[in-house]
Amino acid sequence: MRTNRLLPLAAAAALLLSACGGGESVDTGGGGGGGDDVLIAAVSAEPDQFDPHVTNAYASFQVLENVYDTLVVPSAEDLTMQPSLAESWTTSPDGLSWTFTLRDGVPFHDGSEFDSADVVYSFNRIIDEELTNAYRFATVSDVTAPDPRTVVVTLTEPTPNLLAQIGSFKGMAIVSENAAEEFDLQSEANGTGPFRLESSDANATVLTAFDEHWGGAPSIDGVEFRYITEPTAALTALRNGEIQWTDNVPPQNVADLEGDDEVELGSVTSVEYFYMSMNYAVPPFDNRDVRRAIATAVDREEVTQAARFGAAQPNQTAIPQGSPWYLDYAPFTPDQEAARQLLEQAGVQTPITMGLMVTDESPETVAAAQVIASQLEPIGIDVEIQEEDLATWLDRQSEGEFDAFMLSWIGNIDPADFYENQHLSTGGSNYQGYSNPQVDDLLSRAATEPDQAARKALYDQAAQLVVDDVSYLYLYNPDEVQAWAPGLTGYQVRADAAIDFQNVELP
Known part of the structure; x- marks a missing residue:
């Protein structure tokens, strides 16, 4: 609500x-911007880069949300998918073909005109180069452009959540054809969004209004993101x-x-979730009983209070209460004696040292880690909290150089967003190395199940296994809380934490 x-x-x-x-x-800090019609927005971290198909950093997507468009976009009200660069779409009776009709007369920031070739290029770039979100195209066999205003996506099997897969966040943005060859997308951008990327440095990222935006010119002259x-x-x-x-x-x-x-x-109420995960390649965290001992020792209520001061819902699964996909499943009750027994059952010697990687750019992960460390010490686990800047954190995560880490996932809409990429054996963000053939089967079947009730039942079964195996140790769903100056209008807080400044008017 x-x-x-x-x-x-x-x-x-x-x-x-x-x-x-x-x-x-x-x-x-920050330079540039600051005029009467420039919104000065404070964010907690600097973008790591601006390639929407490569980055997975929220700090980057805070900016990119205003620079790029997707074919479809979640509504601010209930996150249902609405037209964006695609003005309409149809599906074949067998569910194996989706045909998108594109908007006419949409310009990119460099003045070139958007058409179907840009969509084909963008989607094929993600697929062919196996970029961050390639898993979202797992059932896509072909993307074609019969004419400049039509794109046909052909599937190997029905994919009922295709709209969410291609439009839930700007990681699926449409870039101009050959953009990766013509621009340095790590530091440059050529989108169709309401603002263009003007500059970025260690102090601030500056956007300027794109008056030719297909949805109308922004109400302000620009945005300056200060860190x-x-x-x-x-x-x-x-x-x-x-x-x-x-x-x-x-x-x-x-x-x-x-x-x-x-x-x-x-x-x-946010669809974000905070979690801790352990490295399955590092003993003794490859032992299920050790992971379950840790999950049993952690008191999520205490963690939530320390990290969020009550502005969150403790949760042992990913999807928050209130969502139609929510699963009421909480198998772990805080019990240090039961946790010690699980460690004995695992046959490990204590004390165990566990490095817990957090980022100083997310202070609540530091606070949560401190509480978790105090909860694990009595069962013989010494937690070494390792604070890193976000770029280093991401590098270490990608290289598997951790015992355990803590952060959050944001922008989740469909249940596939909460579970597939993170817990499939082949998931692109399965950095913990989790592999359960039963989970793989359930998630694969759920992804193609057209009946929503049957689909939810499959995801519920998969979620229970993920929780029981402690692939992720889920902690809580935070409230999305934002603040602004009185008199600022045209802005709406969204459950997916997307930041859209197109309609903002300053006091």
Whole structure:
């Protein structure tokens, strides 16, 4: 359920001012932008790159959401898929062919005109180069362009969630034909979105309005994303008028901030989930009983309170309560004695040392890790918390250089988004090395099942196995909380955490 509340700050003013220097201006960095019609937005991390088909960093997608378009897009209200670059589509009776009719007269930022060749190039680039989201095309056998305004996607088997696969987030963005050859997509962009990428450095990323956007010119001249890692600093900058928007709201202050009319708050139940995962290639975490011992020792209520101060729902599965795909399954009850017995059953010697990799660009993972460390110590597991910058964290994850890690998944809509890429044996983001043939079978069958009730039953079975095996140790679903200056209009907080500034008007 979505709620809109005023973000009340008076009760926490003394805390924030003492934390940020007695109410004096906070140096938020950044250059450029800052004009009357430029939105200054504070985010917690710097983008790692701008290639939508390669990056998997949320900091990058915060920017790319405003730069690129997809064929279809989730609605802000309920995340159902709506037309975007495709204005309509049809499916064949056997479900093996989808035909998309494209919008006419859509320009890219470089002035070239969008057509079906760009879609074919974008999708084939992801497939042929086996890029981050290639798994979303697992059932696609061909992508063709019969004419400039038509794209046909041919499937090997029915794929009822194809729209979510190709449109749920900007990792499936349409780039111009031959963009990877004509642009350095790590640092440049050529999209069809409402803003164009102007510049990016260690202080800020600057976008300028693209007045020729097919959906109409943005209401503002541009956006400057400034990187403010510390949430209290971001909130102070908002109060001081140095920024007009942030999603870096201190969760410890939210409950106490009701009633203040100086800042406006938006909050919505999020489809994001935080989790911990262990490396199956590193003993003793390859032992199921060891993983289950850790899952039994962890008290998610305590972790959630420490990390989010109540602004989240503890959950032992991925999908949040309120979703039609939610599964009420919680097999682990915090019990240190039962956890010790599982370690004995596993035949391992304690103490066990476990490195737990977190990123200092997500402070709540650090707070959660500290609580988990205190919960595991009594059962003989010594946790070494390893704080990394996000780029290093991603590199270590990709190389398998970890005992355990903690972070979150965002932008999930269809149940396949929550489970396939993470838990299929061949999943592109299965960095933990999980492999269960039964899970593979259930997820594969669910992906092609057209009946929603039957599809949910398959995902429920797979989710139970994933939880029981502790492929991921799920922790909680956070509230998506964002704050902005009073009088700013045209913005809506979304459950998928996508940030869309196209219709924003400044006070």
